[in-house]
Structures are given as C-alpha cells and as structure tokens.
Amino acid sequence: MTDLERKIYRIIYNMSRFRKNPTIEELKIKTGKDETSIRKAVKNLISRKELEWDKEKKEWRFYV
Template identity: 45%
Template sequence: MLSDIERKVLRIIGNYSAGRRRTPTIDELCIKTGRSRGGIMEVLGVLKREEYIEWDRMQPDKIELLEAWERGVHHPWQVR
C-alpha cells in the first residue's frame, strides 16, 4: 500500500502523462507537492521499487510510467 505522498506523486505523473503527453520534471513535482527535491527523489525511489515507474537517479527527469493506479484498490469508475 502506498503512502499518501506516494499516491499523490503517482497521480501527478499519471495526469501529466495523459494531459501533456510527457512526465513532469523533478522541479514540477516539487512545486505540485510542496516537497523538497530530496523528498521527491525518495518517493520516486519507492515508486520504482514497487514497479509503478521506471526511473534512474542519474537521469532524474526521465520518468516512465508503468502503472498509473495503486494496485489492490477498487476505484468506483473501474469495471470489475
């Protein structure tokens, strides 16, 4: 289960991907969440470890979304 900030960052990445056809930069994630760069890097590390994104600390602005929704959570708009 993801924490609130992890879920928030995942949703921001998903919304950027859908609406802007790109993923947000680290700086954009900092602005949207109010978190520090280090805090965002930690969150991205968790999302990578949990296989929601592909990401490399050496290229921090290159984020590839693998899964936009938290696993195991039923959303009302999803068909069962």
C-alpha cells in the first residue's frame, strides 16, 4: 500500500465511523493531491479488496 493509499484509507475509515462519506473535494483538501491521483488510489484499494463500496447501504466496507 502506498503512502497516498494508506492516507486515503485512513481518511475514509475515520470519516465513515461517523456515517459521513468523504467527497472528492474533501479528499483533495486532506491529501493535497489532485482528483486523478485520488481516484487511482481508491481504485487500487478496491481492486486489492481492501475497500468495497456497498451500493445498497451507501457506505464503505473495510477488509484490512
């Protein structure tokens, strides 16, 4: 897991504990990265089964 992936994972995990899903804009502010980098990191986390989006509940699932 890269530093950016780890940072995004922690942000999503911590925010989702309070039933709030971070937006791309919030992730851009908190990481200091551009949208393309953030989307790529989230896709990598999903492809490695470390994160999963539950469409029915509209929340993240964590596996690490």
